[in-house]
Structure formats: structure tokens, C-alpha cells
Amino acid sequence: MGEQERWQAAERLALVLTEGGLQRMSARALAVFLFTDADTVTMGDIADRLGVSAGSVSGAVKALLTVGLIERLPAPGSRREHYRLRDDAWPTLFSTQNTVVHVMLQAAKTGIATTTSGDPAHARLTRMHDFYEFLLGELPGLLRRWEEQRSSR
Amino acid sequence: MGEQERWQAAERLALVLTEGGLQRMSARALAVFLFTDADTVTMGDIADRLGVSAGSVSGAVKALLTVGLIERLPAPGSRREHYRLRDDAWPTLFSTQNTVVHVMLQAAKTGIATTTSGDPAHARLTRMHDFYEFLLGELPGLLRRWEEQRSSR
DNA sequence: CCGTGATTTCAGAAATTTCTGAAGATTGCA
DNA sequence: TGCAATCTTCAGAAATTTCTGAAATCACGG
Numbered sequence: 001m002g003e004q005e006r007w008q009a010a011e012r013l014a015l016v017l018t019e020g021g022l023q024r025m026s027a028r029a030l031a032v033f034l035f036t037d038a039d040t041v042t043m044g045d046i047a048d049r050l051g052v053s054a055g056s057v058s059g060a061v062k063a064l065l066t067v068g069l070i071e072r073l074p075a076p077g078s079r080r081e082h083y084r085l086r087d088d089a090w091p092t093l094f095s096t097q098n099t100v101v102h103v104m105l106q107a108a109k110t111g112i113a114t115t116t117s118g119d120p121a122h123a124r125l126t127r128m129h130d131f132y133e134f135l136l137g138e139l140p141g142l143l144r145r146w147e148e149q150r151s152s153r
Numbered sequence: 154m155g156e157q158e159r160w161q162a163a164e165r166l167a168l169v170l171t172e173g174g175l176q177r178m179s180a181r182a183l184a185v186f187l188f189t190d191a192d193t194v195t196m197g198d199i200a201d202r203l204g205v206s207a208g209s210v211s212g213a214v215k216a217l218l219t220v221g222l223i224e225r226l227p228a229p230g231s232r233r234e235h236y237r238l239r240d241d242a243w244p245t246l247f248s249t250q251n252t253v254v255h256v257m258l259q260a261a262k263t264g265i266a267t268t269t270s271g272d273p274a275h276a277r278l279t280r281m282h283d284f285y286e287f288l289l290g291e292l293p294g295l296l297r298r299w300e301e302q303r304s305s306r
Numbered sequence: 307c308c309g310t311g312a313t314t315t316c317a318g319a320a321a322t323t324t325c326t327g328a329a330g331a332t333t334g335c336a
Numbered sequence: 337t338g339c340a341a342t343c344t345t346c347a348g349a350a351a352t353t354t355c356t357g358a359a360a361t362c363a364c365g366g
Contacts, residue, residue: 009267025354
């Protein structure tokens with residue numbers, strides 16, 4: 001397996017992550033965190049690997065920190081900051097994306113308040129409301145099952 | 154509840170749907186399907202409601218049909234085509250968005266094939282693989298529970 | 307507290323996405 | 337078949353997003 005294929009796979013993953021809601025540069029940076037052989041990486045490493053400006057990397061790393069996908073390591077007296085993928089990155093990403101569920105539910109509630117019972121719109125909005133409420137109720141159990149399965153190995 | 158508030162709520166929902174992956178115009182059109190008081194709408198209705206060109210509406214409706222969120226009604230000898238929101242629109246939208254899960258899993262597998270056991274990258278990719286495999290396994294049960302709950306009311 | 311290299315910021319450039327408008331195709335009806 | 341209204345398509349315009357490059361800021365080591 002050459003380096004060639006590895007970084008091709010990394011770039012492909014970055015495209016998928018973009019579909020999933022991440023910004024392009026954040027997605028590419030995340031792919032580096034995932035595919036690198038080093039335990040930790042610096043902003044310079046990422047810039048070199050991707051061939052992009054330091055400014056872009058700064059923004060991307062900041063975004064990944066904000067959503068909790070990577071972490072800054074206690075720097076042992078080094079001038080460069082070191083970062084790495086967090087252990088719980090994927091459940092975190094999943095939960096972040098599920099913020100949309102909350103907002104959809106709220107949108108349905110707001111919409112229902114603008115209609116009166118019996119309207120076709122009222123029925124449609126209620127149906128939407130019920131689905132997202134169901135979904136929201138399922139998420140905690142789902143994440144709990146993942147934790148259980150993971151700890152039992 | 155005035156029309157004013159209703160369509161404000163509709164536009165707000167459209168923004169959320171955009172976050173969720175829909176194109177802007179598709180999202181706005183879907184909001185019309187959801188909030189309208191009529192049982193069905195035509196492309197002209199949507200264009201008037203949103204104040205956009207017929208061309209934009211054509212593209213948006215086509216996209217919504219493709220992903221199965223709306224349906225074309227058997228036109229009773231009318232010149233205009235009539236459309237409406239499908240009953241299972243929300244589970245359908247949810248499933249569509251979960252296509253990403255399949256692709257993430259595949260990306261992890263591809264990545265693993267470019268590493269050797271023991272590499273830090275191998276470990277990270279395996280962890281990613283396991284999470285998305287778990288997630289994929291949970292989805293059918295989740296949708297089944299929704300159907301059960303819905304039919305029992 | 308300097309000097310040096312790393313990081314942040316941000317205005318403008320570049321790239322991409324999205325919408326329009328008009329021409330062409332389609333379809334129901336007389 | 338011919339008319340009229342609707343729908344589709346697509347090239348270019350407009351709007352938005354994203355990236356760069358360079359200057360400002362920051363922080364460690366001396």
C-alpha cells in the first residue's frame with residue numbers, strides 16, 4: 001500500500017465529510033488527522049500535507065476544535081502546538097449533525113402554532129413534529145448502546 | 154395567526170432544511186408543500202408564493218421528486234401538474250441523509266486497506282469503521298420502531 | 307524583555323453555487 | 337392539426353462561499 005493510495009483515500013473521505021456538513025478545508029484537515037501515521041500533528045504538518053496556506057489551516061483547526069473532533073495537547077515546552085483526533089470524534093460528529101433534529105422539531109412546533117386544527121397544513125406539520133420527536137427520543141439510547149458495545153471489548 | 158407568521162415560519166424551516174443538505178430552492182419549495190392550506194400545489198403556485206422564476210421551481214420540484222419527498226398526482230385532465238408532500242416524507246428524508254453513513258463506512262474500509270496493523274492510522278480508521286458499522290446496524294430497527302408506533306395510533 | 311518562529315486575522319481574489327430569463331418542447335383541448 | 341398554457345433546459349448573471357497572502361499578534365527560549 002503506497003502513500004499515493006493512502007492520501008487518495010483521505011481526499012475521498014474529505015469529500016464525503018463535506019457532504020456531511022463540514023467545510024471543505026475542515027474536512028480535508030480532519031482526513032489528515034485520521035490518516036497520518038504520526039500520533040499528533042502541527043498546523044505546519046497539515047499545511048505541508050495539503051499544500052494550502054497557514055491561514056486556511058488556522059481556520060480549519062479552529063473549527064474542528066470548536067465541534068470537539070480534535071484536541072490540543074498539553075505542549076511540552078514546544079513552540080508548535082500539537083493536535084490529534086479525539087477518541088470520541090465520531091459519536092461527537094454524529095451528535096453535532098443531530099442538532100438539526102432539534103431545530104426541525106422546533107420549526108414544526110412554530111408552524112403548528114400558525115395553523116388551526118383541521119387545516120391540511122396542521123395535519124402535515126403534526127406528522128412532521130411526531131417523527132422528529134420520535135427521532136430525538138431514540139438518540140440517547142442509541143449512543144448509550146454504542147458506549148456499552150465499545151466498553152465490552 | 155396571520156399569514157405573515159406562517160410564511161415566516163416556512164422560510165425559517167427552509168433555512169434548516171438547507172443545513173440538512175437540501176438545495177436552497179428545494180428547501181423553500183418543500184416548505185411551501187408543508188405549510189400550504191391546499192391539498193395539492195402546482196409549479197405556478199410555488200413560483201407565485203416564493204416570487205421566483207418558473208425555471209427555478211422546475212429544478213426544485215424535480216429534485217424533490219427524485220429523493221421521494223413529494224409525489225405527482227394522477228392529473229384529472231388538467232393542464233397543470235399537481236404535486237403534494239408524500240406521507241412518508243420525513244422518514245424518507247432521514248434515510249436519504251443516512252446514505253452518508255454508508256459512504257463513511259466504505260471510506261474507512263478503503264483507508265484501512267492502505268495501512269498495516271499496528272499503525273496509529275490503522276487504529277484510528279478501525280475505530281471509525283466500528284462506529285459507522287454500529288450505526289448502520291441500528292437504522293433498520295429505528296425505522297421499524299417508528300412504523301410500529303405510527304400504526305398503533 | 308528581545309528575537310524568532312508560529313499562529314491569527316482579514317480584505318480581496320478565486321472558485322463555486324444558485325438563480326434568472328428566454329427559447330424550445332410538451333400537452334390538453336377545440 | 338393548431339393554439340395556448342405549462343414545463344424544461346441551459347447559458348450567463350448574480351450571489352455566496354472559500355482560499356490566499358500578508359500584516360499583526362502572540363509566546364517561547366535565550
